[in-house]
Structure formats: structure tokens, C-alpha cells
Amino acid sequence: MRFLMALGAVALGVGCAHSSNGVGTPTPGQGATAQQLSAKAEKAYEALEFDSCADGFKAAAEVETDAAERAESFYRAAGCASLAGHLDAALTMVKRAVQSGYFDAVHLQYNPELVALHAQPDWEALVTEAQANLAKAPEAPFPVPTLAGLDAFGSRKVDREAVRRVFGLELGQPIVYSAAYFKQKEALLRGQYELAFAKTGMTLFFASEHKGKAFVVVDMVDVEDPSRLRFLPKPKGQLPDPEGLAARWNDYEQRIRSLQLTGKLDASSSCQVAHCIGGFGHPQLVDFEPEFLAKVPKQLDALTALLREDADDEKRAAAAFLLAYAPTPEDTVRRLVPSIRDSSQSVRNNVLRVLTALQQAATRPLMDVATVVDAVSMPMTSDRNKATYLLSYLLEDLPADALKEQRAGLIRQLGETLVAMSALQQPINRDPAVMVLKQLSGEAHETAEAWREWLSLQSRTER
Numbered sequence: 001m002r003f004l005m006a007l008g009a010v011a012l013g014v015g016c017a018h019s020s021n022g023v024g025t026p027t028p029g030q031g032a033t034a035q036q037l038s039a040k041a042e043k044a045y046e047a048l049e050f051d052s053c054a055d056g057f058k059a060a061a062e063v064e065t066d067a068a069e070r071a072e073s074f075y076r077a078a079g080c081a082s083l084a085g086h087l088d089a090a091l092t093m094v095k096r097a098v099q100s101g102y103f104d105a106v107h108l109q110y111n112p113e114l115v116a117l118h119a120q121p122d123w124e125a126l127v128t129e130a131q132a133n134l135a136k137a138p139e140a141p142f143p144v145p146t147l148a149g150l151d152a153f154g155s156r157k158v159d160r161e162a163v164r165r166v167f168g169l170e171l172g173q174p175i176v177y178s179a180a181y182f183k184q185k186e187a188l189l190r191g192q193y194e195l196a197f198a199k200t201g202m203t204l205f206f207a208s209e210h211k212g213k214a215f216v217v218v219d220m221v222d223v224e225d226p227s228r229l230r231f232l233p234k235p236k237g238q239l240p241d242p243e244g245l246a247a248r249w250n251d252y253e254q255r256i257r258s259l260q261l262t263g264k265l266d267a268s269s270s271c272q273v274a275h276c277i278g279g280f281g282h283p284q285l286v287d288f289e290p291e292f293l294a295k296v297p298k299q300l301d302a303l304t305a306l307l308r309e310d311a312d313d314e315k316r317a318a319a320a321f322l323l324a325y326a327p328t329p330e331d332t333v334r335r336l337v338p339s340i341r342d343s344s345q346s347v348r349n350n351v352l353r354v355l356t357a358l359q360q361a362a363t364r365p366l367m368d369v370a371t372v373v374d375a376v377s378m379p380m381t382s383d384r385n386k387a388t389y390l391l392s393y394l395l396e397d398l399p400a401d402a403l404k405e406q407r408a409g410l411i412r413q414l415g416e417t418l419v420a421m422s423a424l425q426q427p428i429n430r431d432p433a434v435m436v437l438k439q440l441s442g443e444a445h446e447t448a449e450a451w452r453e454w455l456s457l458q459s460r461t462e463r
Contacts, residue, residue, distance in 0.1 A: 034064040038073060045080060048180060053080035058093065061100075071100035079113035083180055091120050098126050103133035104141035110174045112181040142261050145204050147175040148213035149425030154228070154379055155220035157193045163218045166192070167200075175214050177202045189220070197221035197229055201381050203426060206260065215426035217381045228379050234343040235316070237309035242302035243295050246318035252288045253277070253318075259284065275324040275357035296325035304335045313344040320350035329358045333366045340375050345382060352386035359393040369394060369406060373413055381429055388421065388432035395439045407440055415455045423448030 041056025054077050061073035078093035094108070094117065105127050108114065117123055134140070150171060152163040167185045169175065182200040189198045198220045205213050221228050241247055256278040259265040269279025271289055280289040296303065300323070307319040320339065326332040336351045352375065359366050372394055375387035395403055414436070421433030437451055438444055445451050 034060045034069065034073070037063065038076075041076070041080070045076075045180060048083075048183060050080045050084035050180075051086075053077075054084060054086070054089065054093070061096070067101050071097045071102040074100055075102055075108075078117075079111065079178070079180075082114050082116050085116075087116055087120065090114070091117055091122060091126075094126050095122070098129045098133065101133055101136075103130055103137045105130040105134065106144045106174065107141065107176055110144055111176045112168075112178050139262070143212060144174045144176060145212055145214035147171055147173055147216065148210065149215040151215070151217045151424045151426055151429065153217060153219055153381070153420065153424065153429075154197075154225075155193065155195060155222050157222060158189065158195070158218075158220055162193075163189070167216075167218070169216060175202070175216070177214075186218075189218070193220075194223055195220050196223045196226060197379055199380060203428060210427065215428075217424070217426055217429060219379050219381055219384075221379045228377055231341050231343045232339070234311065235309045236311050237305075238312075239302075239306050239310045239315075241306070241315060242299040245292070245295055245299060245303065245322055246306065246315045248288065248291060249318040249322055250314060252285065255284050273324045274329065274361040275321070275354045277321070277353075292322065292325050296322050297327055300326055300331070300335070307335070307339055307347075313346055316342065316344060317346040317350045320347060320354060324354045324357070329362060329366055332358060337367060337371060340371065341378070345380055348378070348380070349382045349386070352383065352390060356386050356390040356393065359390055359397070362393075362397060365394055365397050367394070369398070369410075373410065376414060376417060381426070384421070385429045385432055388418075388436060392432055392435040392439065395436065403439070411440055411455070411458050415458065419448060419451045419455050422451045 037056055037060035041053050041060060044050075044052035044056055057073045057077035057080060061070045061077060064070040064073055074093050074097035078090045078097060081087075081090035081093055094102075094114070102108075108130050109127055147169060148171065150160060150164055150167075150169055152158055152160045164170075166188055167182075186198040186200060189195060198218060200216060200218050202214055202216045205211055205215075256265065259282055260278065264282065265278055266281045269281030269285075270276055271279055272293060278285070280286055303319045303322050307316050307323065310316055310319075316339075320336060323332050323335050326335065333355065336355055339347060339351050340355075342348050342351065355367065369391070372387055372391045376384060376391060378384060378387065398406075418433045418437050421429055422437060424430040424433075434451075437454075441454055443454060445454060
């Protein structure tokens with residue numbers, strides 16, 4: 001089965017533990033001061049500067065004129081104050097959030113940034129008041145997902161149980177994503193196990209049998225494996241945005257995310273190129289694709305330069321998606337492949353998404369197998385799952401004699417990685433590995449243990 005690239009799930013690798021009844025999206029006419037204060041507070045949050053973060057979101061709330069945004073800003077201030085250890089101030093910010101109409105009681109209860117407040121005398125009353133606010137809310141909050149899977153990948157020292165203990169996560173329990181909380185736990189892992197790299201990602205499912213579920217993956221690199229952290233130097237250029245296309249793409253993505261989180265995105269909507277993150281069928285989206293179709297072919301060189309040379313990660317990431325509108329798949333591939341190992345996770349993710357969609361739609365190989373095999377070794381889930389799907393589609397399109405010729409070498413290079421991926425709980429990580437194992441083996445096994453036995457037989461046969 002071909003992989004649906006867009007609408008079924010959202011991956012959270014960066015962000016914060018804020019809820020969806022405000023989500024920080026500026027509304028028309030909203031004062032710039034509140035937006036500027038929130039943006040500054042967000043940067044402090046990302047830097048784990050929690051005192052500044054708390055002060056910034058509190059200041060933003062106090063000048064905010066929109067009630068929902070004010071409640072959200074007070075709520076964010078509470079999380080930062082709690083993380084800074086200022087529990088009285090954090091509780092006050094929760095009170096002000098609830099008094100401003102905050103209504104996501106489930107998020108409030110399971111937000112890991114606020115766990116330290118649960119023992120405070122007023123806590124249960126605030127949860128009850130938030131629940132009462134829900135009856136007056138214009139729409140229900142985004143549901144808090146249930147943790148359905150937890151994976152540890154990439155380290156010979158750290159297994160799933162060790163990760164579960166450090167992160168304090170329990171399967172079957174509601175989970176709220178917090179970038180700050182996960183960063184703190186990643187630092188503990190790195191120090192405790194002498195890791196060169198540890199990064200947490202969480203994927204939420206909106207469709208299929210996994211709807212309402214979340215899967216957490218902790219990707220790690222041991223200090224003995226530095227080659228897995230080989231990336232291109234971060235670009236330093238400051239290039240103009242050709243015809244404002246990168247800005248327009250980012251506007252499109254923001255609208256897609258808002259529609260998706262509120263359940264208003266039509267899953268059947270499509271686009272006129274191979275890669276599509278959400279289509280253009282909704283009335284809020286219909287104006288975007290005609291603009292991309294008209295303008296991108298005239299700005300291919302400028303967008304390619306933006307992708308490879310601009311210091312702004314967001315602009316590079318947008319350029320990668322826009323290059324899907326090049327006149328031919330070959331042109332898109334030629335422009336994207338050199339950026340597979342970009343320094344930015346979001347840029348690599350977008351490059352691999354487009355390449356995967358192009359190969360999925362093709363009937364012949366569009367790139368070298370070796371290039372894709374190299375991408376499978378990268379440390380992040382968002383790199384590895386797309387590169388593995390890409391490899392599967394590429395192997396489908398290889399002539400039979402070429403696949404036979406490369407089979408033994410691919411098993412030597414990727415066998416251990418693919419078998420380890422086949423044991424993962426997250427389906428978007430496990431499924432492509434099993435697809436490739438079936439292609440290389442001509443066999444179909446149900447468990448990771450069976451695939452490991454198959455791999456050991458290959459090794460004995462070679463000897």
C-alpha cells in the first residue's frame with residue numbers, strides 16, 4: 001500500500017504545551033504589541049529561559065484584547081512560571097487564565113509543565129472552573145490524545161524501558177506535548193548515558209484505526225557513532241523571497257494546520273503536483289495553488305538558491321515544498337537532492353517528503369539508491385521514516401535484475417537498521433521498514449523476532 005503523506009497524522013518535534021482554544025494564531029486587527037510580546041516569550045520558552053518566558057506571556061496577556069488569546073497567554077505564562085519553580089506565580093496565572101475563559105480542563109490536568117501545581121490547595125477548584133467554562137465555549141478544544149506507543153531508537157545503551165523511566169510516560173494515559181519538558185528529559189538522557197544526541201518526537205493521528213492516539217519516539221546517537229550526525233553547514237545568506245512565495249507558502253501551511261486541528265480540512269482534497277500536504281479544496285485555500293502554479297516555474301533558480309543558501313530555516317523549508325511545482329519531476333529532484341542533509345530538521349523533512357511523493361508517483365527510478373540509503377542512516381524519525389518509504393518506492397521501480405544485483409549489499413548496509421525499525425510501535429516508522437524487508441527478502445514475517453532470525457540466516461549464508 002502506498003503511503004498517504006499528509007492528512008492522517010501530525011508530527012510534533014518542536015513547539016510547546018499549549019492548547020488549541022487559542023493556539024497563538026493572530027486574528028485580524030489584533031494589536032501588534034501582544035503579538036510581539038508573545039513572539040519574544042516564545043523564543044525564551046524555546047531557549048528554556050522560563051523566567052523571561054513567564055514574564056513575556058504575562059505581559060502579552062495583560063495587553064491582549066481578545067479573550068481567548070488572553071486566556072491562552074496567561075496559560076502559557078503559568079507553564080513557564082511552573083517550570084521556573086515559581087509555583088505561587090504559576091497558580092495565579094492559571095487562575096487568571098480560567099477567569100479569562102480558559103476551558104480545556106483535560107489539557108490543564110495532563111500538561112506536564114503544571115504537574116508541580118497538582119498538590120496546591122486551589123488546583124481541583126481551578127480544574128472544575130475550567131470544566132464549567134467549557135459549557136460556554138464556542139467549540140470543543142482539540143482532544144488530548146492517548147499515548148499508544150513509546151519507542152527508543154538509535155542507541156545501543158538505552159532501551160524503551162529506560163526511556164519510559166526517565167520521561168515518566170505511561171502507555172494508555174493521556175499525553176500533552178511539551179517541548180520544554182521533553183528537552184529537559186533529553187538532557188537527562190544525554191548526561192546519564194553519554195549520548196551525542198537525543199531528540200523526542202510525538203506523532204498525533206487524526207484518521208485510521210489510530211485516530212486519537214499519540215506515539216512518542218526518542219531518537220538517540222551514541223558518542224561512538226558521530227557519522228550519523230553528519231549534516232551540511234548551516235547557510236549564512238540573506239536572500240530575497242522571490243515574489244513573496246515562501247511567505248505565501250507559510251501562510252498556506254498555517255491555514256492548513258488550523259483547519260486540521262479543528263476538523264475542517266477535507267481529507268479528499270488534492271493538488272496538481274505529486275506532493276500535497278492538505279490540498280486546496282477548502283474555501284480558505286483555493287487561492288494558493290493557482291499562484292504557485294503560475295509563479296514557481298518562473299522562480300526556480302531563485303527558490304533553489306533560497307533552499308541552499310538562506311540562513312532562515314523557515315524560508316528554506318518553504319522553498320523545498322514550492323519546488324514540487326517545477327515543470328518536471330527530474331527538475332525537482334535535481335534541485336532537492338543536494339539538501340537531503342540540510343542542517344535543519346524541518347528542511348530535511350520537507351525535502352524528503354517531496355522526493356518520496358515524486359518517487360511514489362513515478363514508474364522508474366528518479367535518484368540513486370545509494371543517496372537514499374545514506375538518508376536512512378540519519379538520526380531523526382522524520383528523516384528516517386520518509387527515507388525508508390522513499391527507498392521502498394525506489395526499489396519498486398528498479399528493474400528486477402538491478403534489484404537482484406544490489407540485494408546483498410543493501411542487506412549488509414541496512415539489515416540491522418530495518419530489523420530494529422520493524423520492532424517499533426509507531427506505525428509510520430515500522431511499516432516502511434517492513435515494506436523494504438519484504439522487498440529484499442521475498443518473504444513476509446509478522447514479528448521483529450522473525451525478521452531478526454531471517455537476517456541472521458543471511459549472515460550465515462554469506463559466511
